Amino acid sequence: MSGASTARNYRLADYVESHGRRHRGLICPTDEFWEAAAEYSANPRDKVALSSSALARERITQAETLALAAAEDGEGAALSHLASWIRENRKEEDPHTCYELAADVGDAVAQVEVAFRAEREGKLEKAEGWYRKAVDQDSRRWDAMVGLASVATQRGDSAGAAEWYDRALGAGFFGARAVEDQARWLAGRGQHELALLLTGYSFRAGNAEAFTGLAWTYMYKDTTRAIEVFEYAMAEGDVNAPKELCWVLEQEGRSDEADHFCEIAVGLGETNALRGLGMIRRSKGNHRGAAALFWRAYNNNLTYALFELAHLREEQGDLKRAERIYRRAANEGQPGAAEQLVRVLETRGRTQQAELLAGSSHECLEALALARAARGAYESAEQLLLGQVAKGHTRLLVTLARIREQRGDTAGAERMLRRALDAGVPFAARRLAELLKDGQM
Numbered sequence: 001m002s003g004a005s006t007a008r009n010y011r012l013a014d015y016v017e018s019h020g021r022r023h024r025g026l027i028c029p030t031d032e033f034w035e036a037a038a039e040y041s042a043n044p045r046d047k048v049a050l051s052s053s054a055l056a057r058e059r060i061t062q063a064e065t066l067a068l069a070a071a072e073d074g075e076g077a078a079l080s081h082l083a084s085w086i087r088e089n090r091k092e093e094d095p096h097t098c099y100e101l102a103a104d105v106g107d108a109v110a111q112v113e114v115a116f117r118a119e120r121e122g123k124l125e126k127a128e129g130w131y132r133k134a135v136d137q138d139s140r141r142w143d144a145m146v147g148l149a150s151v152a153t154q155r156g157d158s159a160g161a162a163e164w165y166d167r168a169l170g171a172g173f174f175g176a177r178a179v180e181d182q183a184r185w186l187a188g189r190g191q192h193e194l195a196l197l198l199t200g201y202s203f204r205a206g207n208a209e210a211f212t213g214l215a216w217t218y219m220y221k222d223t224t225r226a227i228e229v230f231e232y233a234m235a236e237g238d239v240n241a242p243k244e245l246c247w248v249l250e251q252e253g254r255s256d257e258a259d260h261f262c263e264i265a266v267g268l269g270e271t272n273a274l275r276g277l278g279m280i281r282r283s284k285g286n287h288r289g290a291a292a293l294f295w296r297a298y299n300n301n302l303t304y305a306l307f308e309l310a311h312l313r314e315e316q317g318d319l320k321r322a323e324r325i326y327r328r329a330a331n332e333g334q335p336g337a338a339e340q341l342v343r344v345l346e347t348r349g350r351t352q353q354a355e356l357l358a359g360s361s362h363e364c365l366e367a368l369a370l371a372r373a374a375r376g377a378y379e380s381a382e383q384l385l386l387g388q389v390a391k392g393h394t395r396l397l398v399t400l401a402r403i404r405e406q407r408g409d410t411a412g413a414e415r416m417l418r419r420a421l422d423a424g425v426p427f428a429a430r431r432l433a434e435l436l437k438d439g440q441m
Contacts (some may be wrong), residue, residue: 003130004325028422034062044073051078055085056424067098076107083110089430103130108138124151142168142178152180153194165198169205176207183210184217192225196232199245203236211238215248223252239265243273275308282312303334310340319348339367346371362393373403394423398431407433 037050051066067078083098096117102110115130126149134144148163168175182424183198195214202210218226227248232242241264250258258277267274276400278293290312310325323344329337338357342364345354355373358364359395365384372381381403385396397420404412413435 007118018247028057028059028424031059031062034059034066038062038065038069041069044070044281046073047073047270048078053424056422056426057080060428062230069100071101071105074105076102076105076110079105080107080110080113083113089433095327103133106133106137108134108141108144111137112141112144112147115144119147119151124154127151127153140171140174142171142175143181143295145175146178146182163254165201171199173206176202176205176210180207182211183214187214192215199229201235203238208238209240211236212240212244215244219248223248239268242268243270245327246273247276247280251276266300271297271302274300275305278305279308282308282315287312287316290362290380303329303332306334307336307340314344319344323348339364343367343371347375362388362391362396366396366399368398369403373406378403378407394420397423398425398428401431401435410435 016100033072033103034050034054038047041047041050047066051070054060054063054066063082065080067082070076070078077136078097079102082103083095086093086095086098096114099110099113101116103114111130111134115127115134118124118130119127128148131144131147134141135148138144145164145168149161149168152160152164153159167178179198180202183202184196185193186192187195198344199210199214211229211377215226215229215233218229220377227245230241230248231247234245242261246258246261246265249255249261262273262277265271274293274297275426278290278297281293282290291309294305294309294312298309306325310322310329313319313322313325323341326337326341326344330341338361340360342354345351345357346368354368358368365388369384372378372384382400385400385403388396397416401413401416401420404410404416417428417432417435421432
């Protein structure tokens with residue numbers, strides 16, 4: 001009975017989906033498919049999803065066609081997504097037209113983008129209009145509320161600005177985060193007092209990392225001001241501030257002060273201060289001091305500090321001790337520990353043990369393949385990955401490309417990345433662009 005019951009849980013559709021993922025997942029649909037989708041898809045949301053899929057495969061023309069078709073049906077999300085993609089990947093192109101088209105059909109994300117650009121250009125009336133449309137379209141657009149507060153401030157309307165800031169802050173964390181983003185933008189424009197004031201509002205509204213965000217806006221440009229922000233945050237009761245201040249002071253070479261604030265942080269329960277301080281000291285060659293901090297962090301229940309300790313032993317060339325630490329982490333069930341242990345076993349030449357531990361896990365097999373490639377066993381590494389790709393783990397095509405690039409096979413790397421692009425693997429397009437750019441240099 002149990003076997004018959006289990007059998008009835010499977011549907012023909014399950015087989016079709018499995019077959020499609022394994023045997024068709026690497027094939028990008030032809031132009032005719034995208035054109036038919038743009039013309040005949042009845043639901044504009046389907047066009048949005050298909051536009052995103054086309055974009056993931058860098059079928060830009062087809063993505064734009066689908067996005068425009070969705071916009072004609074009153075759905076602007078695809079155009080907004082296309083605009084964001086252009087801004088991220090085509091620095092020479094201006095995505096503003098796509099944002100404006102999306103804004104016209106009511107996409108709140110695009111409306112905020114159009115408003116923000118108008119604000120930067122000093123077109124406050126236009127900015128206010130678009131910010132208000134975004135709020136009307138989506139009452140949770142806290143960034144639009146903050147934009148309206150910013151416009152009011154520039155017009156000298158302090159009461160109006162306070163009203164919009166209060167509305168955003170009253171929404172909880174996400175509204176407070178939008179106010180923090182505004183504070184960081186103001187800091188970049190030299191409006192430090194207002195930036196600090198808004199950061200305080202954001203912190204008190206539930207954004208525990210508000211002061212940290214502002215301080216790191218200043219780091220490497222005005223470290224003194226960053227330290228002042230952390231000190232102010234401590235006075236406001238920010239338990240993150242001593243930890244962050246500890247790390248900054250260590251980077252500045254002020255180790256005694258770093259130790260002092262590390263102890264304060266640990267006393268407040270921020271034991272990650274120990275791990276971060278250890279990482280900085282490890283980078284400066286203070287291995288003994290770093291190891292002591294990592295062990296102390298681990299013994300204070302920060303279990304993933306073991307990874308940093310193992311990394312330290314690897315830097316020292318002590319793979320035997322690194323293996324013991326990774327094995328300990330794996331036995332504790334820490335995520336990622338098995339992959340690291342497989343890598344070290346393979347590196348130490350204990351291939352059979354590495355294979356046995358990797359089993360059928362594609363994450364562990366990827367680690368095994370990379371370790372083999374690192375010692376020059378390229379063919380074996382590629383066979384491991386190709387077997388996993390055939391099972392539907394198309395992300396590993398990017399790893400294959402990396403290995404082929406290591407062995408000097410740029411053309412082979414490009415082929416793998418184009419296959420990954422056809423399969424819609426995230427970041428394949430960017431990695432391909434980087435490879436082609438490097439080949440032109």
